[in-house]
Amino acid sequence: MKIDKQGLLEGYRTMRTIREFEERVHKEFMTGQIPGFVHLYAGEEASATAVCQQLGEHDTVASTHRGHGHAIAKGCDVKGMMKEIYGRADGLCAGKGGSMHIADLDVGMLGANGIVGAGSPLACGAALSAKTLKTGGLSVSFFGDGAFNQGTTAESMNFARVYDLPVLFVLEDNGYAESTSSSWSIGGNNPVRRAEGFGIEGTRVDGHDYFAVYRAAQEAVEAIRSGTGPRFIHIEFTRYYGHFEGDASSYKPLDEVKDERRYLDALKFFRARTTGGGMLKIEDLDAIDKEVETLIDASVKEAKAAPPPDLSTLTTDVYLSY
Amino acid sequence: MSVKSFREALNEAMRDEMRRDPTVILLGEDIAGGMGSGGEQDAWGGVLGATKGLMPEFGRERVLDTPITESAFIGAAAGAALTGLRPVAQLMFIDFFGVCGDQIMNQMAKFRYMFGGKAKTPCVVRTLYGAGFGGASQHSQSLYPMLTHIPGLKVVIPSSPYEAKGLMTQAIRDDDPVIFFEHNTMFDDKEEVPDEPYTIPFGQARTVREGKDVTIVAIGMMVGRAKAAADEMAKDGIECTLLDPRTTSPLDEEAIIASVKKTGRLIVVDEASPRCGMASDISAIVAEHAFDALKAPIKRVTPPHAPVPFAPNLEKAYLPSVDGIQTAIRAVMGVK
Numbered sequence: 001m002k003i004d005k006q007g008l009l010e011g012y013r014t015m016r017t018i019r020e021f022e023e024r025v026h027k028e029f030m031t032g033q034i035p036g037f038v039h040l041y042a043g044e045e046a047s048a049t050a051v052c053q054q055l056g057e058h059d060t061v062a063s064t065h066r067g068h069g070h071a072i073a074k075g076c077d078v079k080g081m082m083k084e085i086y087g088r089a090d091g092l093c094a095g096k097g098g099s100m101h102i103a104d105l106d107v108g109m110l111g112a113n114g115i116v117g118a119g120s121p122l123a124c125g126a127a128l129s130a131k132t133l134k135t136g137g138l139s140v141s142f143f144g145d146g147a148f149n150q151g152t153t154a155e156s157m158n159f160a161r162v163y164d165l166p167v168l169f170v171l172e173d174n175g176y177a178e179s180t181s182s183s184w185s186i187g188g189n190n191p192v193r194r195a196e197g198f199g200i201e202g203t204r205v206d207g208h209d210y211f212a213v214y215r216a217a218q219e220a221v222e223a224i225r226s227g228t229g230p231r232f233i234h235i236e237f238t239r240y241y242g243h244f245e246g247d248a249s250s251y252k253p254l255d256e257v258k259d260e261r262r263y264l265d266a267l268k269f270f271r272a273r274t275t276g277g278g279m280l281k282i283e284d285l286d287a288i289d290k291e292v293e294t295l296i297d298a299s300v301k302e303a304k305a306a307p308p309p310d311l312s313t314l315t316t317d318v319y320l321s322y
Numbered sequence: 323m324s325v326k327s328f329r330e331a332l333n334e335a336m337r338d339e340m341r342r343d344p345t346v347i348l349l350g351e352d353i354a355g356g357m358g359s360g361g362e363q364d365a366w367g368g369v370l371g372a373t374k375g376l377m378p379e380f381g382r383e384r385v386l387d388t389p390i391t392e393s394a395f396i397g398a399a400a401g402a403a404l405t406g407l408r409p410v411a412q413l414m415f416i417d418f419f420g421v422c423g424d425q426i427m428n429q430m431a432k433f434r435y436m437f438g439g440k441a442k443t444p445c446v447v448r449t450l451y452g453a454g455f456g457g458a459s460q461h462s463q464s465l466y467p468m469l470t471h472i473p474g475l476k477v478v479i480p481s482s483p484y485e486a487k488g489l490m491t492q493a494i495r496d497d498d499p500v501i502f503f504e505h506n507t508m509f510d511d512k513e514e515v516p517d518e519p520y521t522i523p524f525g526q527a528r529t530v531r532e533g534k535d536v537t538i539v540a541i542g543m544m545v546g547r548a549k550a551a552a553d554e555m556a557k558d559g560i561e562c563t564l565l566d567p568r569t570t571s572p573l574d575e576e577a578i579i580a581s582v583k584k585t586g587r588l589i590v591v592d593e594a595s596p597r598c599g600m601a602s603d604i605s606a607i608v609a610e611h612a613f614d615a616l617k618a619p620i621k622r623v624t625p626p627h628a629p630v631p632f633a634p635n636l637e638k639a640y641l642p643s644v645d646g647i648q649t650a651i652r653a654v655m656g657v658k
Contacts, residue, residue, distance in 0.1 A: 035633070035634045036455065036457060036458060036632060037456065037457070087456075087632055087633030087635075087636075088633070089633075093632075095632060095633035095636065096458075096629075096631045096632055096633065097458060097632055098456065098633075100458060100460070100461075101458055101459065101460070101632070113460075114417070114458065114459070114460030114461055115417070115418065115421065116390045117421070146389070146390035147390065149389040149390060149391050150390060150391055150392075150421070151391070151394070152421075177351075177389070177390050178351065178352045178369075178390075179352045179357075179359070179365050179366045180355070180356070180357045180359070180387055180389070180390075181357060181359040182358075183358055184357055184358020184359075185357070185389040185390070187389075249361075250356075250361055250362040251355055251356035251359045251361040251362050251363075251365035252359060252360075252361045253359065253360035253361045254361070256360065256361075308635045309631075309633045309635065309636055311636065311639050313636065314626060314631060314636050314640060315626045315627075315628050318627070318628045318629065320628075
C-alpha cells in the first residue's frame with residue numbers, strides 16, 4: 001500500500017470533517033431548524049475517505065441517501081453543503097435538493113439519491129462516458145446493504161462486466177437497511193461471492209480500519225485503471241445514528257450499541273495507529289481537529305444566517321412552455 | 323365511535339380484515355421492522371407506524387418484512403393475489419413506482435382483462451404521496467393521475483381518518499388491484515371513527531358541503547384546504563359545494579356533472595402536476611357533459627409544473643393554498 005504523510009493527514013482531515021459535520025447536523029436537527037429528514041454517515045467515515053483518496057478530477061461518484069460523507073470526501077464545498085441542508089439560496093443545489101440530493105458535478109459528485117439502488121446505473125453511465133470520451137476516469141458507485149438487493153444493482157454489475165466498464169462497486173454495509181438486518185436481507189449472506197457470480201472480483205474489508213479500506217480501494221482502482229473492468233468491495237462498518245434522525249434504532253440489540261463508539265471508531269483507530277507508530281504527531285492531528293471544528297461551526301452559523309431561495313426560483317430549472 | 327388518527331384508522335381496517343380473512347397478508351419494507359436483528363421486533367410498524375402491532379398479533383407468516391426490492395415484493399403481491407392470497411403490499415412512497423412500475427402497470431393491472439376474465443387479482447398497494455414535509459423531489463410526488471391512467475387499477479385517495487378506514491376495508495375486500503394513496507402529512511389527523519368494520523363503496527363521491535354558487539372538486543389532502551377556503555367564502559355570501567371523489571378510478575362523473583349543472587361553476591383542486599392530472603381530466607369531463615351549464619371558465623388549482631422543491635418557503639409556495647383556492651372562487655364568481 002502506498003500512502004505518504006501528506007496523504008495520511010488529508011485522510012484524517014476528511015474523516016474528521018465528515019464526523020464533525022454529522023455530529024453537528026445531529027445536534028442542530030434536534031432544534032427543529034433543519035427541514036425534511038437527514039441520514040447521517042457518522043461511523044462510516046473511512047469508506048468514503050479512503051476510496052475517494054484514490055480518485056482524481058476525471059473520476060465520479062454516485063452516492064446514496066446517506067450521502068454527506070461521499071460529498072465531503074469527493075470535494076464538495078462544506079459550507080455549500082450545510083446551506084443546502086438548511087434550504088438556502090446559495091446552497092450547493094440552490095436549496096431545491098436538500099440533504100438527500102446534494103450534488104456537485106464540478107467535482108464529480110453525481111448526487112446523493114433518494115431512491116435506493118438508483119446510483120449504480122448512473123455510475124455505469126458515467127463510466128461509459130469516461131471510456132467513450134477517453135478521459136481516463138472511473139466511476140464509483142457507493143450503495144448500502146439495502147440497495148445491494150435491488151435489481152438495478154444486479155443489472156448494473158452485469159452491464160459493467162459485459163462492457164468492462166471502469167466502475168468500482170462499493171457495498172457499504174452498516175448492518176441495517178432501515179431497521180432490517182443485512183445478515184438476513186442479503187440472501188446467501190456472501191456479497192463477494194455474489195459479485196463473483198457476475199465475474200467481478202471482490203474483497204471484503206473492515207470499514208472501521210482506514211488502512212484496510214485504503215489498501216483494498218487502491219488495489220481495486222489500479223486494476224480498474226489498467227483496463228480490466230469493474231471491481232467490487234464489501235465494506236462493513238457501524239452507523240452510529242438511526243436510519244434517519246428521529247429513528248431510535250430500537251431494532252439494534254443493546255449490547256451491540258453499548259460500546260460501538262469505543263471499539264468501532266475509525267478515527268480513534270487511525271490516531272492510535274499513526275501516532276503510536278510515530279508516523280504522525282498528536283499535535284498535528286489535534287490541530288486538524290481544531291481547524292475542522294472552526295470550519296463546521298462557521299458553516300452552521302453562515303447557513304442559519306443565509307437567505308432562503310427567492311420564490312421566483314420555484315419554476316426555474318425545469319422545462320416550461322406555459 | 324371514538325377519536326382516531328389516520329394511522330389508527332388504517333391499522334384497524336387492516337387488523338379487522340386480517341382477523342376476518344386468513345388469506346389477507348401484509349408485505350413491505352420494515353412494516354414490522356427489526357427483521358433478522360437481535361433488537362426490538364415490530365420496531366417500526368411501517369415507516370409511519372400504520373402496521374404497528376399487527377406482526378405481534380398475526381406473526382411473521384402474515385406480516386412479511388421484505389428486503390428493499392420493490393419489483394420483487396410488489397410483483398410477489400400480484401402473483402400471490404392470482405393464486406389465492408389477498409396481499410396488502412406497502413410501496414413506501416409512490417415515487418418508488420419508478421422502481422417497480424412494470425409489476426403494477428403491465429402485470430397486476432392487466433391480468434383480469436388479458437386472461438379473458440379468468441383471473442382475479444385481489445391486492446392492495448398502500449403508498450405514501452404528497453408534499454409538505456421537506457421530502458423534496460423524490461419523496462413528495464402526487465402520482466395518482468399516472469396510476470389512474472392505467473386501465474385495470476382502482477385508485478383510492480382518502481381525505482380523512484373516517485374515509486381511510488372505510489375505503490381500506492373496501493380495498494382489501496375488492497377483487498381488483500387497488501392503489502391506495504395515503505398523504506405523507508395526514509397520519510396524525512384525527513376524527514370520530516366507528517370501532518366496528520364498515521366499507522365505503524368505490525366510485526361514489528362524498529358531498530363535504532353544499533352550496534348553490536360553485537362546485538369545488540378536491541382530492542386527498544386538498545379536501546381539507548378546499549373546505550377551509552369554502553367556509554371562509556361563505557362569510558362573504560358565496561356558497562360552494564365541495565365534492566370529494568374518494569376514488570379517481572372509478573370516478574363519480576355523475577355526481578360532478580350533476581353538481582356543476584346546478585352551480586354552473588367548477589374549480590378542481592389537485593395536488594398533482596397540472597398536465598395530464600386529475601384537474602385536467604375532471605375539467606374535460608365537465609366541458610364535455612355540462613358545457614351549457616357553465617357560467618364561467620373552469621378553474622384548475624394545482625402546483626406549478628415543477629418537481630417538488632426542498633426549501634420550506636418554496637415547498638409552501640408549491641402547494642395549492644387556502645388563499646389560492648379562495649382566489650379561484652372569487653375569479654369564477656367574477657368578484658374581487
